[in-house]
Amino acid sequence: xxxxxGCRGAFTLTPRPPNLSFVxxxxxxVTRVSELPRRVFLLVxxxxxxxxxxxSLEYFDFEAMPPFALEKMPLRFEAFWFASxxxxxxxxxxxxxxxxxxxxRGLQRRPALHRLLGRMAGILVLVGIVPSGAVLAFEAKxxxxxxxxxxxxxxIVGWFMVQGVLAARRRELVSHRRAMQHVVGxxxxxxxxxxxxxxxxxxxxxxxxxxVIALWLPVVASFVVVELLSRRSVxxxxxxxxxxxxxxxxxxxLAVFVPRRPVAASVRRFGR
Amino acid sequence: xxxxxxxxxxxxxxxLLPSAASAGExxxxxxxxxxxxxxxxxxxxxxxGRRFSRERPPPAERRVRVTRExxxxxxxxxxxxxxxxxxxxxxxxxxxxxxxxxxxxTGSLFVKxxxxxxPAAFLLGKKADPVAGVCEAAPPARx
Numbered sequence: 001x002x003x004x005x006g007c008r009g010a011f012t013l014t015p016r017p018p019n020l021s022f023v024x025x026x027x028x029x030v031t032r033v034s035e036l037p038r039r040v041f042l043l044v045x046x047x048x049x050x051x052x053x054x055x056s057l058e059y060f061d062f063e064a065m066p067p068f069a070l071e072k073m074p075l076r077f078e079a080f081w082f083a084s085x086x087x088x089x090x091x092x093x094x095x096x097x098x099x100x101x102x103x104x105r106g107l108q109r110r111p112a113l114h115r116l117l118g119r120m121a122g123i124l125v126l127v128g129i130v131p132s133g134a135v136l137a138f139e140a141k142x143x144x145x146x147x148x149x150x151x152x153x154x155x156i157v158g159w160f161m162v163q164g165v166l167a168a169r170r171r172e173l174v175s176h177r178r179a180m181q182h183v184v185g186x187x188x189x190x191x192x193x194x195x196x197x198x199x200x201x202x203x204x205x206x207x208x209x210x211x212v213i214a215l216w217l218p219v220v221a222s223f224v225v226v227e228l229l230s231r232r233s234v235x236x237x238x239x240x241x242x243x244x245x246x247x248x249x250x251x252x253x254l255a256v257f258v259p260r261r262p263v264a265a266s267v268r269r270f271g272r
Numbered sequence: 273x274x275x276x277x278x279x280x281x282x283x284x285x286x287x288l289l290p291s292a293a294s295a296g297e298x299x300x301x302x303x304x305x306x307x308x309x310x311x312x313x314x315x316x317x318x319x320x321g322r323r324f325s326r327e328r329p330p331p332a333e334r335r336v337r338v339t340r341e342x343x344x345x346x347x348x349x350x351x352x353x354x355x356x357x358x359x360x361x362x363x364x365x366x367x368x369x370x371x372x373x374x375x376x377x378t379g380s381l382f383v384k385x386x387x388x389x390x391p392a393a394f395l396l397g398k399k400a401d402p403v404a405g406v407c408e409a410a411p412p413a414r415x
Contacts, residue, residue, distance in 0.1 A: 051324040065397050068327040074386035141328075194324050201322065201329040204362030211326075 041188075042100050048191030049096050056089045072139055084135040091128025092190065095121050099184050115168075122165055125183065130158040142211050149215040156223060157186045178230040185222035192218040301338050304353040304374050308336045311381045312370070312392050313357060319396060331359035331369075343376050347410040351376040354407065370395065373407035382406050 020028075058066045065073075075081045098121045101107055107114050137150035164179030193214045200210035298306065313334050322329055335358050343351035357370040372383035372392065381392035388402035 048324070055323050055325045063399060065394065065399050066327075067397065068325055070395065070397070071328055074388070194326065197326070197329065198322060198324070201361075206361045206364055206366075207328045211328075 038103075042103060045100050045184075045188055045191055046097060048188075048195070049093070049100070052096075052190060052194070053093050056093060059086055059089050071141060075139060081135070081139055084132040087128055088132035088136055091124045091132065092187070095124035095129060096187050096190065098124070099180070099187060102180070103184055118165075118168070122161055125157060125161050130154050130161075142208065142215075145212055146215055149212075149219055153186045153189055153219045156219075157183050160186075178226070181226045181230060182223065185226040186219065189215070189218040189222055192222070300343060300353065300376060301341055304338050304355060304376075305336050307374050307379050308338075308355050308357070308372075308381065311374075311379070312372075312383075312395065315396050329361075331361055331366075333360040334358070334369075335360075335365075339371075344409045346408055347405050349410075350378075350406075352407060375406075 017025075058064060059069070069082070069085070072081070098117055102114060102118055102121060107117065133154045134151060137147045137154065140146040140150055160179040160182035164176050164183065167173070167175035167179055196214035196217065197207075197210055200214060201207065205213075313336060317330075317334065337356045337358065338353055339356050340354045343353055345351055352373040352375045354371070354373045356368045356372075358365050358367045359369040360366075370383055372381060372389065374381050382389040382403065383392050383395055384407070385394065385402070389407045390402050391400040394400040
């Protein structure tokens, strides 16, 4: 027994059931451990989303002037900017946790629910977050460099959300997953950039420089990490053991990796 | 013989009396500095903490400078002094982070936002519209 009492959960190794062979048991544990970074990422992001929600609620107090808005004043189109801010925040507060939930295996095993929630997230992102974010980007502090950073992040989110939806409609689930990982990766910038800003402030960096670095670094890093992960997962899927394990868990992936041939053609070849 | 000596001494002593009386009271400059400190810097320091937000983190330190040492009259006759608040991040001081004025009679504080002046409560998160004519010197009277 390798379990700590009271710590049973997603991160503890489970005892081997008597009817499971040792090799299968080890394989299952390796799979669990390899899932650990993903689970930690999702939990950290959910925690970050909760913190952002707590600090963002003040944007809906119409009598107050939140410090973030205060820094932008005077604005050329104040009412339009505030409307965009509220649309952006409200959409993101719903869409980000929703996208994180959609990344969980539990929801991926329920295709109907995954599809329904995915559509909701897609609408929130494409109608709410991306257009309002583009408006806010032009008033971002830090000038053109920061504006470009926000626009790039928004473009990645918008592009990959559309690509992801199209891939899902074509049943290309590997492409769908890669695209949605990019969407979540860029959404995670909301958390990582805030965390970096706090870290840079604690290190004594001037806020203007910290703001630029804390934006660009996570935007680029998230893109690179997702690309590396998607390549690695494609390679690992070619390995027969991992592939069969994944296929067992995500039956829908069968359509991607099992070549579809016309029955008549194969019979014809057989006849030669 | 002694009378001119005593007269001069008395004049010297009398001339020193007003300054001795005013030594206990702050000068206008000191008063303005304290007013900005109490009315703006302290509330800002109490209000701001590090939050999980994109807003600028609170500075390590703020200091007040009264930028014009003599009071200026605005178009309504109110006398004001202008001030600036500098902020420190790390070891770097950023000057004129906040610029504004304090009125000598009422102690009212105004801060500059863009080209306009708003009540200082604006910086503390309250919606406050710009006030026309404040913190602006009255045009010189034509003779």
